[in-house]
Amino acid sequence: MTSQGASAPITQDVLTIPRNLPEEGRVNLVGLTREAMRDALIAAGTNEKQAKMRVGQIWQWIYHWGVRDFAAMTNLAKEYRALLDQAFTVTIPEIVSRQISEDGTRKYLVRIAGGHEVETVYIPEEGRGTLCISSQVGCTLTCSFCHTGTQKLVRNLTAAEIVGQIMLARDDLGEWPVPGAPKDETRLISNIVLMGMGEPLYNFDNVRDAMRIAMDGEGISLSRRRITLSTSGVVPEIAKTAEEIGCLLAVSFHATTDEVRDKLVPINKKWNIETLLNALRDYPRLSNSERITFEYVMLKDVNDSDADARRLVKLISGIPAKINLIPFNEWPGSAYQRSDWSRIKAFADIIYKAGYASPIRTPRGEDIMAACGQLKSATERARKSRAQIAAELAAEASAG
Numbered sequence: 001m002t003s004q005g006a007s008a009p010i011t012q013d014v015l016t017i018p019r020n021l022p023e024e025g026r027v028n029l030v031g032l033t034r035e036a037m038r039d040a041l042i043a044a045g046t047n048e049k050q051a052k053m054r055v056g057q058i059w060q061w062i063y064h065w066g067v068r069d070f071a072a073m074t075n076l077a078k079e080y081r082a083l084l085d086q087a088f089t090v091t092i093p094e095i096v097s098r099q100i101s102e103d104g105t106r107k108y109l110v111r112i113a114g115g116h117e118v119e120t121v122y123i124p125e126e127g128r129g130t131l132c133i134s135s136q137v138g139c140t141l142t143c144s145f146c147h148t149g150t151q152k153l154v155r156n157l158t159a160a161e162i163v164g165q166i167m168l169a170r171d172d173l174g175e176w177p178v179p180g181a182p183k184d185e186t187r188l189i190s191n192i193v194l195m196g197m198g199e200p201l202y203n204f205d206n207v208r209d210a211m212r213i214a215m216d217g218e219g220i221s222l223s224r225r226r227i228t229l230s231t232s233g234v235v236p237e238i239a240k241t242a243e244e245i246g247c248l249l250a251v252s253f254h255a256t257t258d259e260v261r262d263k264l265v266p267i268n269k270k271w272n273i274e275t276l277l278n279a280l281r282d283y284p285r286l287s288n289s290e291r292i293t294f295e296y297v298m299l300k301d302v303n304d305s306d307a308d309a310r311r312l313v314k315l316i317s318g319i320p321a322k323i324n325l326i327p328f329n330e331w332p333g334s335a336y337q338r339s340d341w342s343r344i345k346a347f348a349d350i351i352y353k354a355g356y357a358s359p360i361r362t363p364r365g366e367d368i369m370a371a372c373g374q375l376k377s378a379t380e381r382a383r384k385s386r387a388q389i390a391a392e393l394a395a396e397a398s399a400g
Contacts, residue, residue, distance in 0.1 A: 026086075026087060026088055026089045027040055027044075027087065027088050027089070028088070028089050028090070028091045028160050029058065029062060029088050029089070029090055030062065030090055030091060030092055030160040030163065030164055030167070031158055031159035031160025031161070031162070031163055031164070031206075031209065031210065031213070032159075032160075033209050033212060033213070034055055034059065034216075037055050037058070037059070038051045038052060038055050040088070041054055041055065041058075044083065044084075044087040044088070045083060045087075046083075054076075054080075056218065057073070057075055057076060058073065058076075058084075059216070059218055059219055060218055060219065061073045062090055062219070063213065063216065063218070063219025063220050064177070064218060064219050064220075064221075065176060065177065065179065066167065066170060066171065066176030067090075068090040068091075068092075069090075070082075070084045070085045070088075070090075071085070091160070091164075092160070092164035092167045092168050092171075093110045093111060093112045093161055093164045093165065093168060094110065094111045094112075094168075095108050095109070095110060095111075095168055095172065096109045096110065096111045096117065097109045098172065104123075104124045105121060105122065105123050105124070106121065106122040106169075106172070107119060107120070107121050107122075108120045108121070108122075108165075108168065108169065108172070110134075110165060110168065112137070112157065112161045113158075113161070114155075116137045116154055116155070117137070118134040118136075118137055118157065118161075118165075118196065118197050119134060119196060119197060120132065120133055120134060120165045120168070120169060120196060121196065122169055122172075122173070122189070124188070128187075128190045128191055129173075129187070129188045129189050129190055129191070130189075130190070130191040130192070130193055131165070131166060131169050131189045131191070131192050131193070132193050132195050132196050133162060133165040133166065133192060133193070133194060133196050134157065134162075134165065134196030134197035134198055135156070135157055135162060135194055135196065135197070135198040135199070135200040135203045135206070135207050136153060136154075136155070136156050136157060136197055136198025136199065136202065136203055137153070137154035137155050137156075137157065137197065137198070138151040138152050138153040138154045138197065138198070139151065139153055139197060139198050139199060140152075140153040140199065140202060141199055141232050141265070141266065141267055143232065143252070143254075143264060143265050143266070151197075153198075156198075156202070156203040156206060157198070157203065157206060158206055159205075159206045159207075159209040159210040159213070160210075162206060162207060162210035163210040163213045163214055163220075166189065166192065166214060166220060169189060170188075170189060170220075173188045173189065175187070175188045175189060190222075190226060191222075191226045191227070191228070192211075192214060192222060192226065192227045192228070193227075193228045193229075193230065193250075194207065194211075194227075194228070194229045194230055195228070195230040195250070199231065199232055199234065199267075200229050200230070200231060201229075201231045201234035201237040201238070201241065202234060204237050204240065204241075207229070207245075208244050208245050211224075211227055211229075211245050211247060212245070214227065215227065224245070224246045224247045224248075225247075225248060225289070227245075227247040227248065228247060228248040228249070228250050228293065229241060229245065229247050229248070229249055229250070230249075230250040230251070230252060230295065231249070231250075231251060231252065232251075232252045232265050232267050233251060233252070233265070233267055233268065233271050233276040234267070234271070235271040235275055235276055235279045238279045238280065238283060239279065239282065239283075239286060241283075241287070242282075242283050242286035242287035242289075243286060243287075245287075246287045246288065246289070247287070247289075248287075248289050248292075248293070249280075249283055249287070249289070249292050249293070250292070250293040250294075250295055250324070251276070251280065251292060251293070251294055251295065252265060252295050253265075253294045253295060253296055253312075254295070254296055254297050254299075254303060255268075255273075255303050255308075256273075256303065256308045256311035256312050256315060257273075257311070258272050258273055260302065260303055261273060264297075264299075264302075264303070273315065277315060277316070277319070280292055280319055281318065281319055284319075284320050290320060291319075291320035291321050291322055292319060292320065292321050293321070293322055293323075293324055294312075294316060294321055294322070294323045294324070295324050295326060296312070296323055296324065296325055296326065297326045297327075297328050298325055298326060298327050298328055298338065298339035298343070298344050298347065299328050299336045299337070299338075299339060300328075300336070300337040300338060300339045300340065300343070302336065304339040304343050304344070304347055306346065306347070306350060308347070309346075309347045309350035309351055310350060312351065313350070313351060313354040313356065316356070321356060322356060322357035322358070322359070323351050323356055323357070323358045324359060324361055325344060325347065325348055325351075325358060325359070325360045325361065326361045327339065327341075327344060327360065327361070344360055345360070348360055
């Protein structure tokens with residue numbers, strides 16, 4: 001990723017967007033698959049023969065035009081719009097605050113039902129824009145280098161809360177098309193990565209439904225090749241991901257021996273490196289994707305030796321792959337340090353000479369704690385006293 005310079009100041013907005021949570025008794029249409037929406041419309045009184053057509057009309061209003069008010073869905077009869085308004089809502093999560101980094105990265109603190117909060121990050125680059133979305137409140141994996149892993153799992157996000165992150169970012173960026181305006185194929189959000197808070201494959205059904213909505217050609221219409229799901233290695237769900245979602249796959253790998261990976265990515269104790277790699281070998285064929293991305297965070301004197309680079313190349317032999325090298329994004333209380341730049345370049349060179357692409361990811365949004373591995377509900381610390389924060393940081397440092 002290429003930095004866009006550091007001339008702009010860091011800004012933070014606390015947005016005065018009214019809370020938009022579903023009203024009691026009405027069904028939220030956001031997050032429903034086409035089949036589920038059809039069933040919901042019929043249950044509310046829609047003629048069964050017309051239900052499929054009605055789904056198509058409502059779907060376009062919600063996901064192509066970004067319309068939330070049934071009264072504005074003008075190709076539906078006025079009486080039918082009134083029926084919809086009585087039975088349904090079109091509700092997405094609420095943006096609590098927005099921070100804009102000096103490199104243009106935007107981090108949203110997003111409130112969902114129950115008052116819980118997650119973070120969503122938009123990363124603008126030349127020719128593309130990537131939205132990093134969350135799939136759980138907190139995380140259950142406790143990866144030792146990851147700030148999100150220090151926040152306990154609260155619950156899975158619903159399909160509405162997952163696809164709703166795409167919708168609220170499009171709201172903020174003004175990306176919905178305007179009726180009557182010339183068609184504009186420019187996409188500010190051209191790519192989606194499920195690399196935010198949580199392990200997507202521990203919330204498979206909701207992630208699958210949300211991504212199917214995002215890929216639907218009559219709505220948000222993102223190609224499955226523009227969506228990347230990142231997993232720490234939930235082996236039983238990998239083949240299902242290929243068959244039921246078909247998106248690109250990234251794997252949080254981070255180590256070349258089970259001994260080190262057990263510490264960095266504890267899920268390795270359940271599905272070790274050999275088991276994980278065996279599951280990955282079939283993914284490109286099952287999903288009809290070109291290659292798998294191996295994510296590898298560079299930790300000084302932990303996993304960054306020449307021997308590690310050579311082992312990595314040997315381990316992934318035969319798997320169409322690229323290796324994303326991620327300079328460690330430091331956070332308060334972390335036990336790790338970022339590898340020296342010369343060490344990262346030497347590591348990358350060994351991988352490149354073995355025939356694999358080995359881009360070094362330029363950290364983005366570090367000044368607003370929006371970089372890879374740094375996401376954590378900002379208010380969790382903000383609500384605590386300075387003494388509590390100091391005590392937690394000391395405990396985290398000694399535990400490391």
